[in-house]
Amino acid sequence: MLGRxxxxxxxxxxxxxxxxxxxxxxxxxxxxxxxxxVLTRDHRLARRRLARGRCLLLKAQEPREQLRxxxxxxxxxxxxxxxxxRCGGPLRRLPRQRARALVPEHVYFAQERFFxxxxxxxxxxxxxxxxxxxxxxxxxxxxxxx
Numbered sequence: 848m849l850g851r852x853x854x855x856x857x858x859x860x861x862x863x864x865x866x867x868x869x870x871x872x873x874x875x876x877x878x879x880x881x882x883x884x885v886l887t888r889d890h891r892l893a894r895r896r897l898a899r900g901r902c903l904l905l906k907a908q909e910p911r912e913q914l915r916x917x918x919x920x921x922x923x924x925x926x927x928x929x930x931x932x933r934c935g936g937p938l939r940r941l942p943r944q945r946a947r948a949l950v951p952e953h954v955y956f957a958q959e960r961f962f963x964x965x966x967x968x969x970x971x972x973x974x975x976x977x978x979x980x981x982x983x984x985x986x987x988x989x990x991x992x993x
Contacts, residue, residue: 936966
């Protein structure tokens with residue numbers, strides 16, 4: 848339900864648990880066991896006794912508005928280094944020469960800095976998607992500033 852939001856929160860440096868197929872009971876068990884806040888659009892889940900004080904019920908359907916809602920409600924800002932949007936693992940600097948075998952050729956020649964997830968091994972670089980996401984976050988923060 849909130850997969851894109853989870854990826855975006857990881858890019859902002861937040862340890863974010865996300866599983867596409869998980870029961871409400873399993874999700875609440877993880878949240879309680881790991882002292883996590885549950886972000887949901889599911890009214891029934893948010894009303895459960897175990898969810899009280901542990902859920903943020905989101906109204907927005909569109910991911911950009913969901914991100915705005917979460918940043919505003921929780922007062923979040925980017926923190927530290929981004930995490931892998933796929934698995935949440937730490938991103939490590941990848942020497943450019945080693946990136947050559949992992950990224951498309953046009954990306955290799957267009958980019959200078961590369962990263963690789965220490966968890967799943969996926970390569971990353973700061974391309975146009977990164978710039979658009981950074982602009983989105985900056986716009987949200989600027990609009991929410993007192």
